[in-house]
Amino acid sequence: MRLAHYVTMGSECTASLAKYLDNMDRSEIGWDVRIALSAYGSFSSRDYLNSQRLRCRQMHFHQKIFETADAIVTPMTGVTAYALQDDALSTGELDYINGAALVRYWIAGNFLGLPAITVPVG
Incomplete structure (x- = not known):
């Protein structure tokens, strides 16, 4: 489900931002965002449909x-x-290893659109 979530969110993000990104100088975007957009752009329509x-x-x-x-x-x-x-x-924050650990338990809720609440404890 994690990969399907990544493909879905990346594809939908790229599609919704396309009109802005087409008119933007890539040098205005941090390297972390450029890397993410490059990865998102590699997904095919088949990848999206399978997701x-x-x-x-x-x-x-x-x-x-x-x-x-x-x-x-x-x-x-x-x-x-x-x-x-x-x-x-100054350079952006792109840390997929730690980022994946931080979001490990909310993938299903986000991917499926389930209601959720976070309660601080401890």
């Missing part, structure tokens, strides 16, 4: 879960927040 098939299948599984459960309770993040790099403000 939507997986989304539909996962929604079916989650509907079955909600026939017997009212909520899914899980941690919001898989790790504590990591320190920002010293040059993050």
